Amino acid sequence: MSTQPAKLIGRFSAEQIEEARRRYAQMPKRPIVDMAQAMATPEGRRKVQESIDHVRKEHALAFKLLKDR
Structure with a gap:
């Protein structure tokens, strides 16, 4: 009985990727x-900018963590 290593895609196994897909x-x-509607008011523009800033911050952190592996 031979055991085959898990198939890797990049640094992740196919099982890890499938589990991430299921969770997502x-x-x-x-x-x-x-x-257009969100940007129609100053409050809407502020919220959009805050959202963009948040996403950029989180992506920068994720890239840093992946790079440091």
Whole structure:
């Protein structure tokens, strides 16, 4: 009986990728925002900018963590 190593895609096994896909599919999805309507008011523009800043910060952290592996 031979055991085959798990198939790797990059640094992740196929099982890890499939598990991540399953978890993502179970996450609640937010509706797509009409950007023209969101940007129509100063408050809306501020919220959009805060959201963009948050995403950039989180992505920078994720890239740093992946790079440091």
